[in-house]
Amino acid sequence: MYILIIGGGKVGYYLAKTLFQAGHDVGVIEQDSNRCHVIANDLDILVIHGDGTDIEVLEQANIKQAGYFVAATGKDEENLVACQLAKKYFQVPQTIARVNNPKNQAILQRLGVDATVSSTGIIAQMIQNQLAVDDVKTLPLFEKGDIELVETELKATSPVVNRAVREVGVPAECVLIAVVRGGKVLFPRGDTVLQAGDLVMALAKKQFEPSLKNILVGAK
Structure with missing residues (x-):
């Protein structure tokens, strides 16, 4: 061509x-x-x-x-x-x-x-994506950026700490895909209890990323 x-x-x-x-x-x-x-x-x-x-x-x-x-x-x-x-x-x-x-x-x-x-x-977008906002990093996936990879380390003050995934209330348009704990990767299930220090990764539709962030780190 x-x-x-x-x-x-x-x-x-x-x-x-x-x-x-x-x-x-x-x-x-x-x-x-x-x-x-x-x-x-x-x-x-x-x-x-x-x-x-x-x-x-x-x-x-x-x-x-x-x-x-x-x-x-x-x-x-x-x-x-x-x-x-x-x-x-x-x-x-x-x-x-x-x-x-x-x-x-x-x-x-x-x-x-x-x-x-x-x-x-x-x-500018690369810098913005790499800078943690409220300790949450996001990375657009696919060409149009409709889906984002969300990553955050749970602090002791996080509202989801010591709660099972099924109790967290993650939006239907989001899914927790991995939890890194003590150097090991866990694939979260409904009965997986989240702990302080966990590195949580999730996929979320772009418009629901703020809701997911609010659930994981709490409202500011």
Whole structure:
């Protein structure tokens, strides 16, 4: 499958290199002639010097053959225009835009871009997920993040300590999947009694995560 990338900066270049080394047919459009020379000398791919929002340049880069179009420039507005041209004018099946300002992600998606990627947003989300809030860590699972992995260590003040799992009242949309106690992993059953110091892991639908947190650590 042919993948066309506009923007030959660090993001576009390493993406092109990764895809090329994985055996894909890749093309790059870049406005900086020096960057074009660097990419062309390093990779045996099609490199076009020009504006990725110019129809003639896009045609020169064989956009009609592209299965994927990736706009990876440092300008959100340029990435949007390029993706709209690729989608609406050339009927490229899938368009992906790099988004430098996470606030623009929803806008680009509403305006027809199939997928957006924000490195800033990804890093911020990773930090947020790794920082314990009320001693509870959450990690979104699957692409849309509808299911979360919830992890917390029970303190002596937790309302579930010394209670059996069946008495805890875990929401139906959540399930306790493991308890780590003294270095051993337990698979909780209804009669499993939770203890202070237990590391409890659960799966929860995103909208029910606050309720589960309230049950495990108590209301603040």
